Amino acid sequence: MTTRSKQLAKLLIRALITAGLLVWVFSQIDVGQFGQAVKTAKWQLLIAVWVLTVIFFWIRSIKMQLILKKQDCKVGIATIFRASAVTSLYSMILPGVLSTGAKWYILKQDSGKGSNVLSSMVYNQLVTMFIMIVFGLAALMITNPVLLLKADVNNRWLLPLICGILLTVIILISLLLLSSRTGGKIIDGFGFLLRPFPVKIRQKSRKILDQIATFQTAGAGFHLKIASVTTIDTLIGGVIVYILSARAANVTAPVGVLVWICAAICVLGRVPISVANLGVREITLVGLLGIYGVEKSQALLMSMILFSALVLMAIIGAMYQIYWAVRSKKSVPLQSKSAQ
Numbered sequence: 001m002t003t004r005s006k007q008l009a010k011l012l013i014r015a016l017i018t019a020g021l022l023v024w025v026f027s028q029i030d031v032g033q034f035g036q037a038v039k040t041a042k043w044q045l046l047i048a049v050w051v052l053t054v055i056f057f058w059i060r061s062i063k064m065q066l067i068l069k070k071q072d073c074k075v076g077i078a079t080i081f082r083a084s085a086v087t088s089l090y091s092m093i094l095p096g097v098l099s100t101g102a103k104w105y106i107l108k109q110d111s112g113k114g115s116n117v118l119s120s121m122v123y124n125q126l127v128t129m130f131i132m133i134v135f136g137l138a139a140l141m142i143t144n145p146v147l148l149l150k151a152d153v154n155n156r157w158l159l160p161l162i163c164g165i166l167l168t169v170i171i172l173i174s175l176l177l178l179s180s181r182t183g184g185k186i187i188d189g190f191g192f193l194l195r196p197f198p199v200k201i202r203q204k205s206r207k208i209l210d211q212i213a214t215f216q217t218a219g220a221g222f223h224l225k226i227a228s229v230t231t232i233d234t235l236i237g238g239v240i241v242y243i244l245s246a247r248a249a250n251v252t253a254p255v256g257v258l259v260w261i262c263a264a265i266c267v268l269g270r271v272p273i274s275v276a277n278l279g280v281r282e283i284t285l286v287g288l289l290g291i292y293g294v295e296k297s298q299a300l301l302m303s304m305i306l307f308s309a310l311v312l313m314a315i316i317g318a319m320y321q322i323y324w325a326v327r328s329k330k331s332v333p334l335q336s337k338s339a340q
Helices: 003-027 031-040 044-070 077-091 096-111 114-143 158-178 183-193 199-213 220-248 255-268 280-290 296-339
Strands: none
Touching: 003 280, 031 296, 044 077, 044 114, 044 220, 044 296, 077 096, 077 296, 096 114, 114 158, 114 199, 114 220, 114 255, 158 183, 183 199, 220 255, 220 296, 255 280, 280 296
């Protein structure tokens, strides 16, 4: 089987998984209730969701510029924003991790430093995941949904304890990994743990670890600055957008619940099993919000509102793609005339 055939086969499998997940979700929804949810939705909040999504992407572009500067890559914020929008367009076809290849290509073309851009993107993704997991675990400790599942009340402390331990371990590993003194040993340790895995996985994982190592001399001040900006964009692009989407769909759930569900969807979205995170997001929202008595139709509507924000950025990315295509066609005749 050729490389192209393998890629098409993987895409077909993801499309089938996406379709299967969506079919299952819609089979759980009452059409009448969903129609009523749409009628009673607060659609004026949809504009706020879209505006905040654009702001969120712009803040992330500022953060990415700071990271790229640390790698001696001078790239404008507008260029990074365009690359992010185009990535949203490709994410409608490819899963999150693979669609970021478009962003890498655009930034590489602009900076001329492919490996530096890759290092920056890996670091950016890890910091984003770290902040999201920290937010999620902290919110899960506070809300403790075990109490709503009619579980043994004597074990109500178990989930917060597990979350606290995981939170401590994640923070500790992150600090040690990014330290210039202990980072090398941690990476070697991860390399040792990867030995049982196939060669291809070991090579890819080792490459990512080597990219992280380039930031071990950045200093605590730099990591704190990036973590602070990431916290801001997480609050805007994650927490506030989820709160507004929930209110637009008349979903009533504690803010802490929306925070850890947002984190869960963010983490699951990195697993390349569906297209544009469709199906995964819907099942997660319908299933988890159901614990808090939210109607399935309302949870599905909330998911659609969140998906519309991704569609908005994909449309912006498509406009950029069309603009670049038209500009490149115009430049070809000019170049041919100058050659004559």
